[in-house]
Amino acid sequence: MIGLGIVPQQTSFNLPRLFTVILVATLMDIASFLPAWGELRVDVTRGTVKPLPIAITNFIGQTPQEVQLGQSIAGVIKTDLERSGLFQPIDKKAFINVESSLDTVPRFQNWRILNAQAMVQGRVTFSADNRMRAQFRLWDVFAQQQMVGQVYTTDSSNWRRIAHIVADTIYKRVTGEEGYFDTRIVYIAETGSLIRRIKRLAIMDQDGENHHFLTDGSSLVLTPRFSPTRQEITYMSYHGDVPRVYIFNIDTGRQEVLGDFPGMTFAPRFSPDGNAVIMSMAQHGNTEIYTMDLRTRREKRLTRHSAIDTSPHYSPNGKKVVFNSDRSGTQQLYVMNADGNNVRRISFGKGRYATPVWSPRGDLIAFTKMIRGRFFIGVMGIDGKGERLLAKGFLVESPTWSPNGRVIMYFREIPKGSKGGKESKLYSIDLTGQNEREILTPMDASDPAWSPLIP
Amino acid sequence: MSLALHMAVILVSIFALPHIQRSPAMEEIPMVVELVSIASETNLPTKLETKIEPQMNEAKPLQPTITESKPKSVPPQPRPQPKPKPEPKPKPEPKPKPELKPKPELKPKLKPKPKPKPLTKRKVKPALPKRLAKVTPRRKPKPPDPFELVLKNLAQEIKTTKLAKKTEKKDKKQVRKSDFELKISRALTQQHIGEADSERITMTEMHAMINTIRTAIIPCWNIQPGAKGAQNIIVVVRASLSPDGRVKRAWVANKGSFLKDSFKLAAAETAQRAVLNQACQPFKLDPKKYDIWRDVTLSFNPSEMFGR
Numbered sequence: 001m002i003g004l005g006i007v008p009q010q011t012s013f014n015l016p017r018l019f020t021v022i023l024v025a026t027l028m029d030i031a032s033f034l035p036a037w038g039e040l041r042v043d044v045t046r047g048t049v050k051p052l053p054i055a056i057t058n059f060i061g062q063t064p065q066e067v068q069l070g071q072s073i074a075g076v077i078k079t080d081l082e083r084s085g086l087f088q089p090i091d092k093k094a095f096i097n098v099e100s101s102l103d104t105v106p107r108f109q110n111w112r113i114l115n116a117q118a119m120v121q122g123r124v125t126f127s128a129d130n131r132m133r134a135q136f137r138l139w140d141v142f143a144q145q146q147m148v149g150q151v152y153t154t155d156s157s158n159w160r161r162i163a164h165i166v167a168d169t170i171y172k173r174v175t176g177e178e179g180y181f182d183t184r185i186v187y188i189a190e191t192g193s194l195i196r197r198i199k200r201l202a203i204m205d206q207d208g209e210n211h212h213f214l215t216d217g218s219s220l221v222l223t224p225r226f227s228p229t230r231q232e233i234t235y236m237s238y239h240g241d242v243p244r245v246y247i248f249n250i251d252t253g254r255q256e257v258l259g260d261f262p263g264m265t266f267a268p269r270f271s272p273d274g275n276a277v278i279m280s281m282a283q284h285g286n287t288e289i290y291t292m293d294l295r296t297r298r299e300k301r302l303t304r305h306s307a308i309d310t311s312p313h314y315s316p317n318g319k320k321v322v323f324n325s326d327r328s329g330t331q332q333l334y335v336m337n338a339d340g341n342n343v344r345r346i347s348f349g350k351g352r353y354a355t356p357v358w359s360p361r362g363d364l365i366a367f368t369k370m371i372r373g374r375f376f377i378g379v380m381g382i383d384g385k386g387e388r389l390l391a392k393g394f395l396v397e398s399p400t401w402s403p404n405g406r407v408i409m410y411f412r413e414i415p416k417g418s419k420g421g422k423e424s425k426l427y428s429i430d431l432t433g434q435n436e437r438e439i440l441t442p443m444d445a446s447d448p449a450w451s452p453l454i455p
Numbered sequence: 456m457s458l459a460l461h462m463a464v465i466l467v468s469i470f471a472l473p474h475i476q477r478s479p480a481m482e483e484i485p486m487v488v489e490l491v492s493i494a495s496e497t498n499l500p501t502k503l504e505t506k507i508e509p510q511m512n513e514a515k516p517l518q519p520t521i522t523e524s525k526p527k528s529v530p531p532q533p534r535p536q537p538k539p540k541p542e543p544k545p546k547p548e549p550k551p552k553p554e555l556k557p558k559p560e561l562k563p564k565l566k567p568k569p570k571p572k573p574l575t576k577r578k579v580k581p582a583l584p585k586r587l588a589k590v591t592p593r594r595k596p597k598p599p600d601p602f603e604l605v606l607k608n609l610a611q612e613i614k615t616t617k618l619a620k621k622t623e624k625k626d627k628k629q630v631r632k633s634d635f636e637l638k639i640s641r642a643l644t645q646q647h648i649g650e651a652d653s654e655r656i657t658m659t660e661m662h663a664m665i666n667t668i669r670t671a672i673i674p675c676w677n678i679q680p681g682a683k684g685a686q687n688i689i690v691v692v693r694a695s696l697s698p699d700g701r702v703k704r705a706w707v708a709n710k711g712s713f714l715k716d717s718f719k720l721a722a723a724e725t726a727q728r729a730v731l732n733q734a735c736q737p738f739k740l741d742p743k744k745y746d747i748w749r750d751v752t753l754s755f756n757p758s759e760m761f762g763r
Contacts, residue, residue, distance in 0.1 A: 039751075040664065041753075043669070043756065044753055046673050046676075046759050047673060047676030047755075049678060050677055086679065115732075173717075176717040
């Protein structure tokens with residue numbers, strides 16, 4: 001309760017005016033809250049986290065070939081979106097009446113009954129030169145509006161990639177983030193016994209399709225990483241029993257050793273512009289971080305410390321480098337400028353931290369953490385704050401980000417049998433810690449690296 | 456904003472209201488104004504008692520908002536249009552002139568009122584706070600801002616008050632409030648003749664209504680916690696409801712600011728889908744209060760889900 005006494009004075013001219021002004025101002029105070037009463041306003045501060053129900057119809061076609069391909073494309077789109085964990089494709093058996101034309105507005109009530117919040121329809125046609133024309137529309141069922149529609153024309157052999165691109169387009173339009181379905185994974189395919197383990201460089205689409213090997217297994221290979229153009233891969237190989245960093249060109253199949261360093265080089269990664277490789281070199285018992293300019297072939301030493309400095313990774317803008325070092329006594333994460341200055345520690349939790357990877361978004365760093373004999377995959381802010389552990393296991397290691405910074409892939413080793421055997425598989429997990437899924441590979445797999453999106 | 460408003464009022468009072476500068480009356484007119492801040496759970500009296508001038512009948516209903524809502528999250532919004540378009544652009548207009556026009560109509564009404572009693576030291580009756588608390592929603596386009604009216608007539612009121620001489624008290628039962636007091640009362644109560652009893656609502660009922668809608672919407676608001684900056688995106692959705700409690704139309708009020716940012720656009724559409732999702736409807740609201748919940752503004756802010 002606010003009390004205000006107003007007593008005009010007889011002798012003063014200014015005071016009444018002053019009081020009047022005060023009164024008016026006070027009344028304005030009252031008035032200031034009145035607009036807030038002018039409407040029924042509901043603040044919603046909580047929601048749910050569940051996949052978006054989406055209806056994906058088979059792409060229609062005229063000929064049996066078009067119909068068959070339309071079904072295949074819809075199937076790939078459905079699988080992509082479903083695996084993301086953000087979409088829940090509705091079973092086609094529940095569809096009431098699928099539109100037979102792409103040129104008419106759908107009967108939204110038929111999809112609303114299914115609680116489909118989005119609906120995808122498309123069409124496939126072949127031209128005389130066997131080129132494929134695929135077009136699709138994404139509809140917002142509740143708002144009864146088209147959200148996006150596109151047409152692609154390409155060789156029919158690229159139908160899988162077209163399906164991934166359509167899935168990326170839908171993903172981006174619904175979530176606001178870039179998709180990651182039109183990407184590839186390079187990893188180490190492992191076969192053979194523990195004693196005579198064969199490790200080969202392998203590459204596949206992010207959904208496990210189009211799998212093939214890049215190396216024959218004659219040399220042990222580790223830690224493959226994509227270049228920004230995703231046409232090259234840098235990795236470490238024990239070719240000739242000397243561990244060195246190599247670069248492999250996917251188009252030509254040609255591989256070359258990166259520089260003639262006196263010591264062992266390992267843990268390579270490309271710079272964001274693709275013009276340099278940052279890596280570790282061990283010499284005389286000391287491991288430091290170096291960069292090599294791929295144009296001038298000049299190397300530059302970034303760290304100078306008696307401790308082991310390794311696993312460097314550039315920030316997306318190339319101005320910072322995160323790495324791990326045991327200079328504090330235990331293995332921890334550090335960030336420094338790209339020229340090696342301004343080194344500062346960012347991890348202070350219990351346990352050891354390794355294999356840091358800067359998010360493509362730039363706001364997080366993924367890492368492997370070891371504590372009390374357990375391994376974890378986690379993320380933290382670039383200042384080390386807000387650590388969250390996403391996955392754990394007997395051995396989980398080597399995180400790699402999807403190009404949109406939303407998903408992390410890693411490998412998991414699981415003990416197998418009583419003779420010290422093990423199996424190794426790839427997994428992916430959403431940044432939220434949800435939707436952990438195995439990435440199917442033909443054999444044991446480790447050291448995955450996610451490619452950028454194809455420009 | 457408030458400071459600027461106060462300054463504007465002060466300047467207007469000083470320079471635009473010449474009567475203020477007139478010589479004060481000789482009488483002492485002590486006056487105590489008690490302003491009652493309304494608690495969120497106040498039970499409002501339901502009985503109407505004051506008649507409203509014709510121009511007030513044209514006012515749109517004031518739909519009480521949630522008292523606990525943060526002022527910051529309440530963007531200045533234009534008066535609801537009779538037929539809201541799908542994507543209205545929020546254009547907070549300072550105070551449309553039409554609101555001031557009713558003044559001539561108000562005066563005749565006010566003049567016949569009994570002159571203020573000699574205000575030797577008049578205290579507002581206890582009933583006044585109750586009346587102040589009686590804020591009943593109404594529905595008419597462009598309601599004349601009561602405080603505009605009050606302010607415009609304030610000088611005259613003061614003048615009248617000053618000129619009023621001390622007179623003996625008549626029958627206490629017949630003591631009537633001054634025009635000024637009455638106007639304040641009317642301004643705050645915002646009643647008008649045409650309202651039915653069903654349009655009146657207590658704060659408790661209002662909270663229940665809001666909770667009903669909020670509780671129904673939550674399961675249908677599918678947010679994406681992994682999206683970058685998701686915790687900072689606030690989406691305002693305006694909705695028109697049918698008498699059966701279902702949403703007829705819903706549109707993002709501030710969509711224009713989201714179009715260039717795919718993250719924000721997606722978040723805005725998610726909120727819109729939550730409101731349009733028939734699976735979470737109809738809202739179980741009292742049909743008799745339809746005029747209260749016919750138009751709803753929903754502010755979606757996932758901050759609570761991020762522990763903020």
